[in-house]
Amino acid sequence: MRKIEHIGIAVKKLSMAVPVYEKLLNTKCYKTETVESEYVKTAFFRVADSKIELLESTTPDGVIARFIEKKGEGLHHLAFAVEDIDAEMKRLEKEGFVLLNKEPKEGADNKLVCFLHPKNTTGVLIELCMEKK
Numbered sequence: 001m002r003k004i005e006h007i008g009i010a011v012k013k014l015s016m017a018v019p020v021y022e023k024l025l026n027t028k029c030y031k032t033e034t035v036e037s038e039y040v041k042t043a044f045f046r047v048a049d050s051k052i053e054l055l056e057s058t059t060p061d062g063v064i065a066r067f068i069e070k071k072g073e074g075l076h077h078l079a080f081a082v083e084d085i086d087a088e089m090k091r092l093e094k095e096g097f098v099l100l101n102k103e104p105k106e107g108a109d110n111k112l113v114c115f116l117h118p119k120n121t122t123g124v125l126i127e128l129c130m131e132k133k
């Protein structure tokens with residue numbers, strides 16, 4: 001793992017959350033993007049070498065909507081940048097972690113991603129992400 005690529009935060013409304021983070025971080029949101037396949041709208045902020053990703057559900061029964069229903073708004077996942085996502089997925093599966101997708105899938109911000117089940121990661125949803133070439 002190279003670094004913490006971003007931290008994902010589940011929010012009810014980007015229109016409410018984006019101005020909060022713009023004030024908090026004293027920087028403008030540099031990108032918003034809808035990932036249709038994941039039913040999320042995302043907004044990104046740079047923080048030095050890392051990023052904050054705000055996530056709003058595009059449907060009432062999407063993963064982010066269900067997360068907020070259960071736990072409320074807040075920290076949703078931690079994303080690590082990896083050089084070779086296939087190799088990391090194989091390594092982590094061998095180590096006993098549970099991959100939530102068996103093949104890398106399209107993520108926001110030009111990434112291929114894979115999520116690890118939080119039951120084996122002390123309760124934290126982990127995302128691996130690799131920049132698409």
Ligand code: ZN
Binds near residue numbers: 006007008053
């Ligand atoms: Zn993410």
